[in-house]
Amino acid sequence: MIEVKGLSKYFNNKLVVDQVSFHVEAGETLVLLGTSGSGKTTTLKMINRLIEPSSGQVLFNGKNIQEQKPEFLRRQIGYVIQNVGLFPHYTVWENIGLVPQLLKWSQKRIEERTCELLSMIGLPEEMATRYPHELSGGQQQRVGLARALAANPPVILLDEPFGALDPLTKRQIQTEFDQWDTLKDKTMVMVTHDVFEAITLADKIGLMNEGQIVQIGTPKELLFLPCNDFVRHFFDTQRFRLELQVIVLKEVVDQILTYPHDTRHQENDAIIIASENCSLLEVLEEMDKNNVDFVKAEVQKNKFRLDALLSREMLLKTFYQIKASSESG
Ligand SMILES: Nc1ncnc2c1ncn2[C@@H]1O[C@H](COP(=O)(O)OP(=O)(O)OP(=O)(O)O)[C@@H](O)[C@H]1O
Numbered sequence: 136m137i138e139v140k141g142l143s144k145y146f147n148n149k150l151v152v153d154q155v156s157f158h159v160e161a162g163e164t165l166v167l168l169g170t171s172g173s174g175k176t177t178t179l180k181m182i183n184r185l186i187e188p189s190s191g192q193v194l195f196n197g198k199n200i201q202e203q204k205p206e207f208l209r210r211q212i213g214y215v216i217q218n219v220g221l222f223p224h225y226t227v228w229e230n231i232g233l234v235p236q237l238l239k240w241s242q243k244r245i246e247e248r249t250c251e252l253l254s255m256i257g258l259p260e261e262m263a264t265r266y267p268h269e270l271s272g273g274q275q276q277r278v279g280l281a282r283a284l285a286a287n288p289p290v291i292l293l294d295e296p297f298g299a300l301d302p303l304t305k306r307q308i309q310t311e312f313d314q315w316d317t318l319k320d321k322t323m324v325m326v327t328h329d330v331f332e333a334i335t336l337a338d339k340i341g342l343m344n345e346g347q348i349v350q351i352g353t354p355k356e357l358l359f360l361p362c363n364d365f366v367r368h369f370f371d372t373q374r375f376r377l378e379l380q381v382i383v384l385k386e387v388v389d390q391i392l393t394y395p396h397d398t399r400h401q402e403n404d405a406i407i408i409a410s411e412n413c414s415l416l417e418v419l420e421e422m423d424k425n426n427v428d429f430v431k432a433e434v435q436k437n438k439f440r441l442d443a444l445l446s447r448e449m450l451l452k453t454f455y456q457i458k459a460s461s462e463s464g
């Protein structure tokens with residue numbers, strides 16, 4: 136759907152984006168991760184022609200974006216700006232309705248869409264007449280997301296959409312974001328320097344340094360098969376949590392089906408119940424919170440539902456087995 140080929144950008148004779156190439160399939164989320172100043176925002180802005188490249192090409196559905204009208208791109212590509220970037224003299228309502236206005240939707244249709252989005256982002260309608268400075272940072276960030284989604288574009292570019300939030304609010308908005316139906320089939324390119332966010336939301340991660348993509352691959356590939364020390368060390372501060380986050384309960388069950396079942400569970404031992412798509416991190420955190428040592432994993436196996444009872448010890452042992460086999464490719 137989006138194909139970036141050998142994209143480079145010079146600012147004042149300095150090369151800030153250096154031969155970047157990647158492609159994003161329809162429905163996929165690519166996260167551009169990297170240190171500050173590595174060229175993430177510049178790369179993102181070249182996808183919707185906010186910045187023109189010095190060389191290279193961006194193809195959108197196989198066609199060069201240079202040959203497509205800006206109005207067309209605006210309709211196809213939503214954009215969440217770094218530091219929110221709401222228009223300060225526009226109300227919440229006007230900010231969200233901006234692109235639909237430009238696209239000359241009827242007032243009625245704009246109103247309906249805006250109401251729908253306000254409810255999705257959890258802002259009461261009476262806040263719609265407020266100006267951005269009358270909202271909290273988290274609320275502004277939600278409005279920024281709603282604005283990008285207003286015209287329901289198939290592609291969304293997001294530049295640190297959850298930046299500058301306290302960890303709790305951030306986690307909450309990320310979780311909601313992950314569940315918004317309207318995002319399910321979207322193609323997204325998201326910029327962040329938050330490794331946890333990248334690992335959690337990405338189908339593919341492009342890790343950038345000094346204008347180049349050092350490695351591009353699935354979160355698992357970057358964690359378990361780093362191509363060099365830069366990639367390896369980039370994740371070091373949170374490595375254990377990240378590795379637990381990329382492995383889901385279903386993989387653990389699949390791995391242990393060939394092993395004897397854990398029998399030390401007693402009838403009256405407390406358990407938690409988790410679905411197969413929960414990450415190991417979520418499961419272990421939930422076990423800690425509830426002070427229990429067992430989880431009942433509800434797994435779909437072919438046409439059958441299977442409940443597997445696993446101890447914390449078993450989870451961790453299997454985690455290390457999966458890690459070892461992933462590291463050997
Ligand atoms: N308009 C501009 N004119 C000159 N230099 C620029 C311009 N925009 C960006 N740069 C420089 O290009 C480099 C890459 O900037 P960019 O904004 O793409 O980085 P980034 O990876 O998004 O960083 P951050 O994580 O801090 O947002 C930086 O060195 C920046 O100073």
Ligand SMILES: [Mg+2]
Pocket residue numbers: 175176177217294
């Ligand atoms: Mg940036």
